[in-house]
Amino acid sequence: MSGARQGSRGPIDCRPGTGISPAGMERNLMDRIVTRTLSCGMALLVERMSGVKSVGLAWNVPAGSAHDPADRVGISAMWAELLLRGAGELDSRAHADALDKLGVSRGTPVETFALGVSATLLGSRLADALPLIVDMVRRPRMDERQIEPVRDLCLQAIESLKDDPQERVQVMLKERHAPAPINRSSLGTVEGISAVKADELRELWEARAKPGGSVMALAGDVDADAAAKQLERLLAGWSGAGERLTWDEGTAPRGYVHETDQTNQVHIAVAHDGPAEKDEGSWPERVATAVLSGGMSGRLFTEVREKRGLCYSVYASYGTDATFGRTVAYVGTTPERAQESLDVLMGEIMRLRTEEGRVTPEEFQRAVVGMKSKLVTSGESSGARAAALVRDYHRLGRGRSLEEMTARIDALKVEDVNRHLRGSSLGRMTIATIGPQALKVKRET
Amino acid sequence: MSGARQGSRGPIDCRPGTGISPAGMERNLMDRIVTRTLSCGMALLVERMSGVKSVGLAWNVPAGSAHDPADRVGISAMWAELLLRGAGELDSRAHADALDKLGVSRGTPVETFALGVSATLLGSRLADALPLIVDMVRRPRMDERQIEPVRDLCLQAIESLKDDPQERVQVMLKERHAPAPINRSSLGTVEGISAVKADELRELWEARAKPGGSVMALAGDVDADAAAKQLERLLAGWSGAGERLTWDEGTAPRGYVHETDQTNQVHIAVAHDGPAEKDEGSWPERVATAVLSGGMSGRLFTEVREKRGLCYSVYASYGTDATFGRTVAYVGTTPERAQESLDVLMGEIMRLRTEEGRVTPEEFQRAVVGMKSKLVTSGESSGARAAALVRDYHRLGRGRSLEEMTARIDALKVEDVNRHLRGSSLGRMTIATIGPQALKVKRET
Known part of the structure; x- marks a missing residue:
């Protein structure tokens, strides 16, 4: 549903974050939020925070647990691991080294409606880090030798839930309260993860990871114009929109x-x-x-x-x-x-x-x-x-x-x-x- | 050991936080840390952070798990609960209401060497909140009707560890790696908590909660002079030093x-x-x-x-x-x-x-x-x-x-x-x- 929300404004759109201010190129300096839709269709939100040297990055791609095919529930959990294991020209080790060298703390949380890429770093390193981060989404390698270790880890994560009843009861609750497919655990299922094939990982990611329905936010020590300009370049050629999700509220037990x-x-x-x-x-x-x-x-x-x-x-x-x-x-x-x-x-x-x-x-x-x-x-x-x-x-x-x-x-x-x-x-x-x-x-x- | 470290400087001592700057009334504005020993003997550290509206408060009192009497291990865990249940003129409900009314998030972490009082709030509310926070340490009520519910909760916390092997293995590790009494779990023991009497809670707190060995830090939107002045007033009459801890490194198994x-x-x-x-x-x-x-x-x-x-x-x-x-x-x-x-x-x-x-x-x-x-x-x-x-x-x-x-x-x-x-x-x-x-x-x- 929301995964399919696609930017409808052109690349020069730039509006303040409050609903009461007039739209246009003007910025409301007080609230400091700049929103743009990049040429590729992805929304970019930037908030400069005064007195802050760090920058937080949050990027949601429409490939959350609810987007997983019904017989591959957990493929998003595998992607979350694989996105951290090599991208573009860099294999797993080289990519991790490069981000660590820039002091980038990062994670790839699986949410219901999105696979997230999150990062915290010094604002002064953002320009160097963005190409590496963009590659995670646009050019993840998903190297053959990574697939089985990742599958194993994902199965272990499900297994470890057995030792954590406090977490497990929340999984049970969500599964029963929400309708399918928005009722899934972010860990996936043993059946789904076991069934995923290497080719599917790559092909389905290609199909899911689209700019339409994606949104990135940067907050902290960041210049909106510079970041937008760099992202326009890095995301050039990216196109399409993620899958539209539907569900029937009445089906939740x-x-x-x-x-x-x-x-x-x-x-x-x-x-x-x-x-x-x-x-x-x-x-x-x-x-x-x-x-x-x-x-x-x-x-x-x-x-x-x-x-x-x-x-x-x-x-x-x-x-x-x-x-x-x-x-x-x-x-x-x-x-x-x-x-x-x-x-x-x-x-x-x-x-x-x-x-x-x-x-x-x-x-x-x-x-x-x-x-x-x-x-x-x-x-x-x-x-x-x-x-x-x-x-x-x-x-x-x-x-x-x-x-x-x-x-x-x-x-x-x-x-x-x-x-x-x-x-x-x-x-x-x-x-x-x-x-x-x-x-x-x-x-x- | 460290619990007994007592301030040796008078109330006008005020030195910058770096070791390389000369001591005295001068402040190193760049690093913004002001350190004072208040008249009562408690150390106060204040760091003003630019561009920040909140203030963080951390206050360590020399009454950590290692200070618990050997046959009352867990009395500090009970104090941690009781300090949140009424102080000064205000009973449990009234005190909680008053702090919530000021938007103060707070906690009372039990550490090895200290019982902590931590709080986060808006800087503009600090002056109103400090009297309530100081009362928690200086005038906790420990009302009779609170004792048994608190004991129950503390026993439940130990019980719940059985469902959490990841946490439990850390408790086992500390217990075995460190010498007594600095090897204790912050939760205490069933035996210790069961043995604690209501009078002991009040008397031992009185004996433990001393300015010597206590330290408070304030960071964020805070004025060092104003805070120190207010604390001098609130802590007037408080005296003495906490117990000196000793241990024998060789005794850890x-x-x-x-x-x-x-x-x-x-x-x-x-x-x-x-x-x-x-x-x-x-x-x-x-x-x-x-x-x-x-x-x-x-x-x-x-x-x-x-x-x-x-x-x-x-x-x-x-x-x-x-x-x-x-x-x-x-x-x-x-x-x-x-x-x-x-x-x-x-x-x-x-x-x-x-x-x-x-x-x-x-x-x-x-x-x-x-x-x-x-x-x-x-x-x-x-x-x-x-x-x-x-x-x-x-x-x-x-x-x-x-x-x-x-x-x-x-x-x-x-x-x-x-x-x-x-x-x-x-x-x-x-x-x-x-x-x-x-x-x-x-x-x-």
Whole structure:
């Protein structure tokens, strides 16, 4: 779906990041975000941060886990490894040496809608590093002798999940709450990875890694014009658009799923629906989640952990995409306390949406201050800013400045949050548990 | 040991952070670090960072896991919880509300030599937050009704380690490699936590939480004079020094320890000695560790993961303290590959110290660039800078600027690293494994 979003503006398009400023060549210097669509069709977002010597790079290519062919689930996990093992003229060792020589920390996270290439480095090294980074996507070697070791590693990663029930319960939750193919683990499946052939890796990458649907963000010590000019050169000749994803929301099974395992803790994860990023309700929902889980005065922390001492770890987290939103809550506790922990967790999620449980002005105030404080702190990290810009573009088609988001929070009132909560639907909920025994699920919406 | 380091300078002492500048009231504006010993005896380090709106606070109090009485191991873990549950006039809820209202993210990490209080917030809120934060250390309530829930949580945290073999193997390694009492897990023990009485919590905290041996660092949007003045007021009347720790290096058992567990992965951890921070060898050792594990061209990544595909996760990490240093390496792999993984890991650690395995000029170059790059990136985070200053003060008695550390790295030559490696001793090594079967340990130094 979002993977197919293709740039529609020409290479000279250059607009500020706020929605309220007029489009055109003008730049809003205050929020410092420059957005361009390069000739090839890829979107480029650049934010210069003052007082910063590093630059964060985030590049999403429409080849995420949801794009994997149904009988090759995990091919994206193999690509993530292979992109780090040689590109262009440089074999695996030479390419790694070259990037390390420039002091580039990098990674290739597999996400649902994208394969990411992320990097942090000194701004002064960016011009030297970009050719090496671009080669990872445009000319990965996928040398024959790398394929089997990579397959092995990917299978090991799945295997190691067996020793990590806290992570595994999240995989179970996503698989059941979201419809296929956007319900997949980033690790892939044993069957899918075992079936992948060397030729498929190369051919399918060629077909997937397209500028249309790709987006790159640079944040920190970076000059937008120079970076854009260099990227135009490096990406010349790249063309086409990634595959359009579709799914049917109605196909997700949801409900309750339990895995019996003689773990010492019971791991409980809960998911419910929420507004998509572009929906008016996304900011009120974010405040509501902060009331539930935003700080040590959050309701979950207070009710589940502090008052009842039910668990060591409890949280709720709200995430959005272009067309949907989702809140995921987790509690890990002892088998004896598991049922009560689940009941209290579900109770708090529901209570927030009732008249008696409405958000108080004090809670609202704390939530808003905490959100703004975290916004500033994460805004001081070049890597976090680059990642946020790419996420914004994927969800909204544009990058938002910290100032815009702060203003959005400042405009909220507690009544907005309560009105939103009363009118919001959680959808049918999903509960996943891992532990010695299944729990009783009292209510599903 | 280091916990007893007490400030010897008066309240007007104010010196720049570099060792080369003359002491006195003068400030080295370039590196921006101001160090003072407050009237109470606590050291205060302040670094103003330009272009930053947040401030990071790190405060170490000499009440770490190593300070726990031998029959109350884990009392520090209980304090870490209790410090977050009410202080001064404010009960648990009111105190949490007050800090959340100011947007203060905080934590209370238990370390070997200190109980930490860490916070990140907007610089503009610091003056309002400091009284609340100071109360956590000087006037924690430790209300009766909080004690049992906290004890329960601490016991649960230990219990949850059973589901986390990757973390557990590190606990085993530390326990065996370091001498008592500096070999303890930050979680404490079931016996120790079960034995703690409510009165002991309050009385022992009173005895431990002293200004002598305490150090606070503030980094980011902060004015040193204003902060020092406010802290002088808030800490007036606080006096005394923390307990002096002693240990006998010779008492650590070291060698090989295995825990049989039907895990899916085998978790292998290795420790060897290295230079203390103040030793000339600490920087060459840091470069050597970067050659081993600093980037994707690092030897471990190349030899263990990439060439042989032996494991998904492998790394080595060198850490220092005031009087000792330690390198910890980890590899997680399948039972079939475990023996070879351990052998290759040990082989690479040894080879680095041989003539054939010496660090090449290219490796040296990459390691140094990577270290400097990471230094800059972490230097842009106010929280990371505050933590680094406190760590520096604990190990060296002063804070180091990024400029000083960069200059130190720039002064190194590859010959220095190889000379250091040839002359360095690993001490007797420790190996800890968790998995279905014990491994064969071929060599221990």
